[in-house]
Amino acid sequence: MPLSKLIGPGSPEEPPSGKRERRKEARPGELLDAALDLFVEKGFAATRAEEVAARAGVSKGTLFLYFPSKEELFKAVVRENISGRFKEWNEEFETFEGSAADMVRYCMKVWWERIGATRASGITKLMISEARNFPELAAFYQQEAIRPGTQLIRRILQRGMDSGEFRQLDLDYAVFSIVAPMIFLIMMKHSLGPCAPQDYPLDPERYVQSQCETLLIGLCVRPDGGS
Amino acid sequence: MPLSKLIGPGSPEEPPSGKRERRKEARPGELLDAALDLFVEKGFAATRAEEVAARAGVSKGTLFLYFPSKEELFKAVVRENISGRFKEWNEEFETFEGSAADMVRYCMKVWWERIGATRASGITKLMISEARNFPELAAFYQQEAIRPGTQLIRRILQRGMDSGEFRQLDLDYAVFSIVAPMIFLIMMKHSLGPCAPQDYPLDPERYVQSQCETLLIGLCVRPDGGS
Amino acid sequence: MPLSKLIGPGSPEEPPSGKRERRKEARPGELLDAALDLFVEKGFAATRAEEVAARAGVSKGTLFLYFPSKEELFKAVVRENISGRFKEWNEEFETFEGSAADMVRYCMKVWWERIGATRASGITKLMISEARNFPELAAFYQQEAIRPGTQLIRRILQRGMDSGEFRQLDLDYAVFSIVAPMIFLIMMKHSLGPCAPQDYPLDPERYVQSQCETLLIGLCVRPDGGS
Amino acid sequence: MPLSKLIGPGSPEEPPSGKRERRKEARPGELLDAALDLFVEKGFAATRAEEVAARAGVSKGTLFLYFPSKEELFKAVVRENISGRFKEWNEEFETFEGSAADMVRYCMKVWWERIGATRASGITKLMISEARNFPELAAFYQQEAIRPGTQLIRRILQRGMDSGEFRQLDLDYAVFSIVAPMIFLIMMKHSLGPCAPQDYPLDPERYVQSQCETLLIGLCVRPDGGS
DNA sequence: AATGAATGAGTGTTCATTCAT
DNA sequence: TATGAATGAACACTCATTCAT
Numbered sequence: 001m002p003l004s005k006l007i008g009p010g011s012p013e014e015p016p017s018g019k020r021e022r023r024k025e026a027r028p029g030e031l032l033d034a035a036l037d038l039f040v041e042k043g044f045a046a047t048r049a050e051e052v053a054a055r056a057g058v059s060k061g062t063l064f065l066y067f068p069s070k071e072e073l074f075k076a077v078v079r080e081n082i083s084g085r086f087k088e089w090n091e092e093f094e095t096f097e098g099s100a101a102d103m104v105r106y107c108m109k110v111w112w113e114r115i116g117a118t119r120a121s122g123i124t125k126l127m128i129s130e131a132r133n134f135p136e137l138a139a140f141y142q143q144e145a146i147r148p149g150t151q152l153i154r155r156i157l158q159r160g161m162d163s164g165e166f167r168q169l170d171l172d173y174a175v176f177s178i179v180a181p182m183i184f185l186i187m188m189k190h191s192l193g194p195c196a197p198q199d200y201p202l203d204p205e206r207y208v209q210s211q212c213e214t215l216l217i218g219l220c221v222r223p224d225g226g227s
Numbered sequence: 228m229p230l231s232k233l234i235g236p237g238s239p240e241e242p243p244s245g246k247r248e249r250r251k252e253a254r255p256g257e258l259l260d261a262a263l264d265l266f267v268e269k270g271f272a273a274t275r276a277e278e279v280a281a282r283a284g285v286s287k288g289t290l291f292l293y294f295p296s297k298e299e300l301f302k303a304v305v306r307e308n309i310s311g312r313f314k315e316w317n318e319e320f321e322t323f324e325g326s327a328a329d330m331v332r333y334c335m336k337v338w339w340e341r342i343g344a345t346r347a348s349g350i351t352k353l354m355i356s357e358a359r360n361f362p363e364l365a366a367f368y369q370q371e372a373i374r375p376g377t378q379l380i381r382r383i384l385q386r387g388m389d390s391g392e393f394r395q396l397d398l399d400y401a402v403f404s405i406v407a408p409m410i411f412l413i414m415m416k417h418s419l420g421p422c423a424p425q426d427y428p429l430d431p432e433r434y435v436q437s438q439c440e441t442l443l444i445g446l447c448v449r450p451d452g453g454s
Numbered sequence: 455m456p457l458s459k460l461i462g463p464g465s466p467e468e469p470p471s472g473k474r475e476r477r478k479e480a481r482p483g484e485l486l487d488a489a490l491d492l493f494v495e496k497g498f499a500a501t502r503a504e505e506v507a508a509r510a511g512v513s514k515g516t517l518f519l520y521f522p523s524k525e526e527l528f529k530a531v532v533r534e535n536i537s538g539r540f541k542e543w544n545e546e547f548e549t550f551e552g553s554a555a556d557m558v559r560y561c562m563k564v565w566w567e568r569i570g571a572t573r574a575s576g577i578t579k580l581m582i583s584e585a586r587n588f589p590e591l592a593a594f595y596q597q598e599a600i601r602p603g604t605q606l607i608r609r610i611l612q613r614g615m616d617s618g619e620f621r622q623l624d625l626d627y628a629v630f631s632i633v634a635p636m637i638f639l640i641m642m643k644h645s646l647g648p649c650a651p652q653d654y655p656l657d658p659e660r661y662v663q664s665q666c667e668t669l670l671i672g673l674c675v676r677p678d679g680g681s
Numbered sequence: 682m683p684l685s686k687l688i689g690p691g692s693p694e695e696p697p698s699g700k701r702e703r704r705k706e707a708r709p710g711e712l713l714d715a716a717l718d719l720f721v722e723k724g725f726a727a728t729r730a731e732e733v734a735a736r737a738g739v740s741k742g743t744l745f746l747y748f749p750s751k752e753e754l755f756k757a758v759v760r761e762n763i764s765g766r767f768k769e770w771n772e773e774f775e776t777f778e779g780s781a782a783d784m785v786r787y788c789m790k791v792w793w794e795r796i797g798a799t800r801a802s803g804i805t806k807l808m809i810s811e812a813r814n815f816p817e818l819a820a821f822y823q824q825e826a827i828r829p830g831t832q833l834i835r836r837i838l839q840r841g842m843d844s845g846e847f848r849q850l851d852l853d854y855a856v857f858s859i860v861a862p863m864i865f866l867i868m869m870k871h872s873l874g875p876c877a878p879q880d881y882p883l884d885p886e887r888y889v890q891s892q893c894e895t896l897l898i899g900l901c902v903r904p905d906g907g908s
Numbered sequence: 909a910a911t912g913a914a915t916g917a918g919t920g921t922t923c924a925t926t927c928a929t
Numbered sequence: 930t931a932t933g934a935a936t937g938a939a940c941a942c943t944c945a946t947t948c949a950t
Contacts, residue, residue: 045270048924060925060933062930132417142423142426146423174441180407187355213445214401214446218444218445288942295942498727519934581873585875596873596877624891637868641864641868646812649816650820671898671899731945742946746909
């Protein structure tokens with residue numbers, strides 16, 4: 001099965017009472033949603049404010065009612081979609097019961113499910129594409145998303161090394177063994193993938209699993225020995 | 228080492244007599260150079276034609292003397308920098324003497340040296356960032372650069388499997404074990420890297436080597452056995 | 455007089471409430487008016503879009519809010535001012551009571567009053583000057599304005615021949631006996647006339663009458679009978 | 682026959698010896714020729730200097746070697762093609778033997794042959810189309826071409842009135858009975874004619890003759906009497 | 909004299925942003 | 930609050946004109 005939309009077009013959970021009120025309260029979110037899609041698809045510069053507004057179902061003027069400028073809209077899109085879930089995730093891993101290898105498996109699987117397969121993955125594409133145009137934002141992203149993620153992975157690897165599961169690794173480089181395949185998958189999903197569908201009929205789950213297994217063999221002291 | 232400098236900053240054979248003439252012949256190249264840098268740095272839309280001209284040391288009008296439009300300039304930049312060197316590389320690998328593992332090591336090392344470390348890596352960043360805005364060009368890139376590269380890697384892996392060095396792999400997915408870390412490195416070099424230098428003090432050579440070794444352990448039947 | 459003011463500077467029925475709104479509805483018309491004047495005066499290529507906007511009292515951007523390009527503005531100007539009034543005119547002539555000579559007199563007089571003396575005459579000047587640059591538009595003009603006009607005149611002449619008033623004429627050429635002096639008058643009004651006022655102190659009414667009378671003598675079997 | 686083809690598509694009389702030299706001397710003329718064609722076809726503003734040069738077979742730079750600016754080129758084109766031949770023509774008519782009606786016939790026939798049918802007619806089209814953009818030039822044209830022409834026609838008509846051939850005419854208006862059909866023919870030839878060939882399959886000679894005869898009936902005291 | 913590469917002011921067009929309604 | 934008409938700065942692209950060769 002080829003890879004496809006595991007995502008859904010936005011979850012309108014819990015609509016408030018009145019119609020107007022709901023829309024009013026939902027406006028910023030709808031705009032951010034629309035903006036995320038368009039920024040990911042066309043980049044910041046090539047996305048027109050009017051198009052964002054249109055896709056959100058409001059007028060151009062309304063957009064500027066909620067965001068003082070296109071640039072602020074962009075920043076809001078990024079900030080909104082980084083949402084520090086790392087505390088939560090950290091706890092998840094603190095209480096994780098299982099081997100370090102399972103943690104790596106779980107980490108990559110969850111990364112795909114919660115980030116890669118969702119609209120949130122657009123942020124990764126966006127930041128990597130636009131980093132040079134938004135250095136402050138890139139720094140913010142680095143600090144809020146990448147650093148915590150890196151720390152999480154380092155802890156996992158450290159744990160594996162401590163427990164004797166993994167061989168001695170240079171963590172500064174080893175983290176990228178997990179990061180690179182995930183980032184690559186996400187970038188492809190949003191750039192060349194849609195342009196050359198025949199060349200990327202990848203099943204993301206199988207991709208993740210495949211990368212994961214090869215990686216684990218590479219990390220473990222005795223890949224198939226142990227037990 | 229049978230291989231040598233295939234690249235080089237353009238062969239300046241026979242510079243024409245007059246000052247004007249020499250400059251004239253160099254113009255397209257200078258413009259493409261300047262354009263590559265700027266497109267990589269700021270993206271297509273955010274790069275101003277005049278800036279490209281200025282960086283090439285000419286006026287705005289001169290740019291349009293050589294390229295009929297900004298879009299054609301972009302396409303020329305991409306085309307110019309893809310230049311199928313794959314035939315050459317394929318031959319290099321056909322005559323390669325050594326294990327499949329050495330081929331993988333050599334492949335990634337050379338990828339970094341000839342692409343990653345050079346301005347050519349900008350094209351990769353560019354295409355991944357702008358693919359959605361230039362679908363035809365992305366298709367061209369896919370066909371001229373990615374497909375040959377993928378084939379080359381598939382052959383290497385197949386050879387390793389045939390020789391019993393590597394375990395049985397699903398090639399459709401295994402190629403990305405080599406591709407992903409290289410693409411990741413290149414993307415970082417051109418996007419987040421320059422924005423958060425303190426977070427990426429990576430030594431590319433060590434990165435490549437690290438990824439390579441972990442990967443090879445993951446690929447080989449007996450990671451620490453043969454060879 | 456069965457005929458009355460068929461022309462008029464547009465019916466301003468029901469001006470909308472707000473200032474903005476009223477202006478908005480009037481914009482296209484104001485722009486077309488300004489554009490007609492300038493195109494007639496300077497030609498298409500030499501007329502700057504900004505000048506058209508300025509004359510209409512709006513900014514350059516507003517012009518492109520209503521017309522997607524300068525060329526479309528030009529086409530709109532022409533189309534707007536051709537407005538097939540020929541059905542109406544044909545009816546007028548069907549029910550005309552009087553001699554064929556009177557019809558010719560009436561025809562030329564009315565031509566001047568309704569076209570020549572009004573801004574509509576600018577379109578004639580414009581089309582003749584710019585035909586080569588707008589072949590499709592010229593064809594449209596030919597079909598919508600010239601062909602019907604020619605047909606009308608042919609019918610008049612035919613009627614005169616049928617009634618024995620006019621001598622036997624080759625209609626293909628005779629129509630120009632009426633057309634040429636009118637077109638000439640209109641061209642002069644818009645080109646050399648304003649440049650050499652001392653040479654064209656012509657009273658258009660007297661011009662039309664003079665041409666008309668000489669022409670009628672030339673057309674009639676026996677202009678005024680014996681003597 | 683004292684008069685003969687005085688005009689011709691450029692008189693290359695006395696080509697100098699060497700090829701280069703001839704071309705050198707011919708350059709301005711070739712440029713004026715090319716410019717006339719293009720100005721007539723596209724108007725002043727829409728004609729590009731480079732195109733003129735290309736049609737004349739020289740480079741853009743050479744054009745500005747002979748004419749300091751595009752505007753001066755235009756003026757030169759007009760001046761060159763007006764060439765006061767009126768003194769000559771006046772003499773022709775002074776010594777003309779025949780009736781005033783014959784003079785009118787001869788005048789219109791010759792007008793067509795020497796102006797209308799030749800490239801010189803382009804100047805008429807040009808001046809009428811561009812008069813508003815070149816008021817000084819229009820004044821010059823008025824003085825050098827139109828006024829003498831008008832005078833010539835006035836004299837012819839006056840002679841007819843003096844001899845009793847023509848009825849008493851208001852000369853200020855009567856001249857246009859001759860001028861209008863000729864100008865009309867020339868304008869059509871250069872504007873709508875080429876755009877709607879199916880609507881103008883006119884035989885110019887028959888047109889002139891037709892207009893001429895109708896006109897003469899209108900002018901003469903006894904249209905169907907004499908002759 | 910002739911060339912054509914180079915220039916840069918000028919123009920059409922876009923689009924983020926404002927503001928009267 | 931929401932609208933969308935209006936704005937004008939910005940940019941791609943053109944082309945008359947210059948000038949080194």
